[in-house]
Amino acid sequence: MPNYKIADLCIKINPIYEKTRQRLTPYLTVDSDTDFEITVTASEITEKKSLSKIAYPESEHESSLILTKLCNKLLECFNGFFFHSSSLMLDGEGYVFTAPSGTGKSTHTALWQKHFGSKVIMINDDKPLIRRSGKDFFIYGTPWMGKSNIGNNIKSKVKAVFVLKRGEQNSVKRVSIGEVFKEILEATVVPTDKAMMSNLLELLDEFFSKVPIYLLYCNISDEAVITAYNAANNQNNL
Numbered sequence: 147m148p149n150y151k152i153a154d155l156c157i158k159i160n161p162i163y164e165k166t167r168q169r170l171t172p173y174l175t176v177d178s179d180t181d182f183e184i185t186v187t188a189s190e191i192t193e194k195k196s197l198s199k200i201a202y203p204e205s206e207h208e209s210s211l212i213l214t215k216l217c218n219k220l221l222e223c224f225n226g227f228f229f230h231s232s233s234l235m236l237d238g239e240g241y242v243f244t245a246p247s248g249t250g251k252s253t254h255t256a257l258w259q260k261h262f263g264s265k266v267i268m269i270n271d272d273k274p275l276i277r278r279s280g281k282d283f284f285i286y287g288t289p290w291m292g293k294s295n296i297g298n299n300i301k302s303k304v305k306a307v308f309v310l311k312r313g314e315q316n317s318v319k320r321v322s323i324g325e326v327f328k329e330i331l332e333a334t335v336v337p338t339d340k341a342m343m344s345n346l347l348e349l350l351d352e353f354f355s356k357v358p359i360y361l362l363y364c365n366i367s368d369e370a371v372i373t374a375y376n377a378a379n380n381q382n383n384l
Contacts, residue, residue, distance in 0.1 A: 254371075
C-alpha cells in the first residue's frame with residue numbers, strides 16, 4: 147500500500163479508483179514510517195453517493211471521504227485543521243484568504259500573482275490544511291485544490307489571514323477572532339464530537355494569538371493587493 151506525505155505526515159492510503167490515485171500521486175513518498183492509515187470502503191462510497199444531491203462519480207466520493215478522514219485525524223491527533231481558503235506563498239511567507247464560495251478568493255489571489263509575478267507561488271486555491279509545528283503554524287498544499295486545480299505540494303509559515311468581503315473601495319483593519327468568528331467556523335470543519343470541538347477551539351485560539359487576522363473589503367484591482375500586503379507588512383501602523 148503506497149504512502150503519501152501530506153501536511154508533513156506519512157499516510158498509508160490505497161484508493162479503489164484510478165482517478166483518486168492520480169490526484170494523490172504528487173504526494174507519494176518513499177518514507178516508510180507511517181503515521182496513520184486511511185481506508186475507505188466501497189460501502190462507504192455507495193452510502194455517500196446515495197446521500198448526495200449531485201451525481202458525482204464514485205472516485206469523487208472516495209476522494210472526499212479520504213479528505214474527511216484525514217481532517218478528522220489531523221484535528222484529533224496532530225494539531226491541525228482544514229481551512230477553506232485560497233493561500234499563496236510570497237517571499238517564503240504564507241498569506242491566507244478565506245470567504246464563502248463565490249466571493250472572490252481565487253480572483254483576489256490571481257491579482258497577487260499578476261502584481262508580484264513569479265515571486266508568488268500558490269499553495270492551494272481551495273482546501274489547504276493548517277498545522278502547528280513547534281511554536282509556529284504552517285499552511286500546507288493538499289491534493290484537493292478545487293475546480294481550478296491550482297496548488298503545489300509545499301508548505302509555508304502563516305504570516306496573515308484575511309477574511310474577504312466585496313467592497314467598492316479597498317479597506318482593511320485588523321480584527322480579533324471574535325469579530326469574525328462566524329466566518330472562521332464556516333471555513334473549517336466543525337466536529338460534532340465534544341472533545342474534537344474542544345481541540346478545534348483551542349487550536350484556533352492559539353493560531354490567532356500568533357497570526358494576525360484582517361477584515362478586507364476589496365474590489366478587483368491592483369490597489370486591493372497593495373492594501374492587503376501593506377496591512378500584513380506594516381502591522382504597527384494599523
